[in-house]
Amino acid sequence: MIRGLATAALAAIIVPLVAGCSLLPGNKATPAPSGAAPPLPAGTYTTKSFQPATTYTVPDGWTNPSDTAAYYELMPTLDQNNGIHLFHNPQALSQAPDCPLAAEPGVGTSSLALVAWIRSLKGFSVSQPAMVAVSGLPGTYIDVGIASNWTQSCPFANGLPTVSLFYGAQSGLRWVVAGPERLRLYFVDVPSQGTVVVDLDSFDGTGFANLLANATPIVKSIKFATQ
Numbered sequence: 001m002i003r004g005l006a007t008a009a010l011a012a013i014i015v016p017l018v019a020g021c022s023l024l025p026g027n028k029a030t031p032a033p034s035g036a037a038p039p040l041p042a043g044t045y046t047t048k049s050f051q052p053a054t055t056y057t058v059p060d061g062w063t064n065p066s067d068t069a070a071y072y073e074l075m076p077t078l079d080q081n082n083g084i085h086l087f088h089n090p091q092a093l094s095q096a097p098d099c100p101l102a103a104e105p106g107v108g109t110s111s112l113a114l115v116a117w118i119r120s121l122k123g124f125s126v127s128q129p130a131m132v133a134v135s136g137l138p139g140t141y142i143d144v145g146i147a148s149n150w151t152q153s154c155p156f157a158n159g160l161p162t163v164s165l166f167y168g169a170q171s172g173l174r175w176v177v178a179g180p181e182r183l184r185l186y187f188v189d190v191p192s193q194g195t196v197v198v199d200l201d202s203f204d205g206t207g208f209a210n211l212l213a214n215a216t217p218i219v220k221s222i223k224f225a226t227q
Contacts, residue, residue, distance in 0.1 A: 037065045039077045044221075047072050051088055052193040053225040058218055070171040074218070082211040084218060085175075085199040090166035092117050093174060099154035101174050103167050111187035111195050115140055118185070123150040123163035124177070132186060134198065135224040139188040145205070146177060154178075166197070180205035184212060190224045198222070 040062050046055045050072035058074065066073035070090075075083035092107035092114065094100050107117045119126050119142070127143040146161050154162045157178055166175035177183065182205045186198040200215045202208040 037063045039063050047086075050086060052190050052196070054086065054196075055223040055225075056218055057221040062218075068171060070168050071173055074215075076214070079207065081203045082207040082215075083201055084215050085201055087166055087168070087173070087175075087197040087199065089194040090114070090168060090173070090175070090197055093164035093167040093176070095121070095164060097152070099156070099162070099164055099176070101167065101172070103169065104164075109195050111140055111189050111197075114195065114197070115142060115187055118142065118144065118165075121163060123147055123152060123161070134186055134188045134219060135190075135222050137188050137190065137224070139186055141184055141186045144177065144183045144185060145181065146179065182208040186219060188224070191226045193224065193226060196224065 039060070040058055042058065042060045044055060044057045045064070047053055047067055049067045049069050051069050054072065056074075061077055062074050063077045064072075064074055070088045072086040073083060074085075089109050091109055092104040094102040094104045096102075104117070107113060115129055118124060119129075123146060125145050125147045129140045129142050132139050132141050146163060150161045150163070152161065152163075153159050154164070154176060157176075160179045162176050162178045164174075164176050166173060168174075182202045184200040186200075188196050188198070190196055198219055200211055200219070202211050
């Protein structure tokens, strides 16, 4: 995530401009640096700032570095290359070659619009959409990675293949997929609350299978407030 690009491959670019989606350098990043929060004891928690209010259950070994109205982060305490990221009403990020911090024109924010747009991007390798229930609501998930033949790079990525993904106009969020990063993206339209995207993100790709095994039960525990 080039969220500052948060995996090892990009680490040289930003202090961690790691190969993965991230809030990029030079732009105000709403989320706090990963690892800044203390470990969460096993239990059930509800977001304080993130909307819609979201309740979830975690085992020991997780931390919550960021909780803002538009972005929420859960990371394993000993692994900052893999994590769960929640976005509220993210917009499609501009596909212009210079990777500006701006929305891509003409793309909606519904789950249907975002999934269709992501599947249309030549820089991505995307799985077939699969139906899933999150918080008892119908949702869709897709697995995403950089296409093997994709070479286009953002100016801040030192030549690493990148594809711009999400933008937050009010939060300054910029989420860019980079290098070997792999993601599972869940899209849910929450009644009266808009679209929530839950991103299981392995910034260097190597921990993706383990992340799915550990994070999927947390996703299954999620409950969104609908009023």
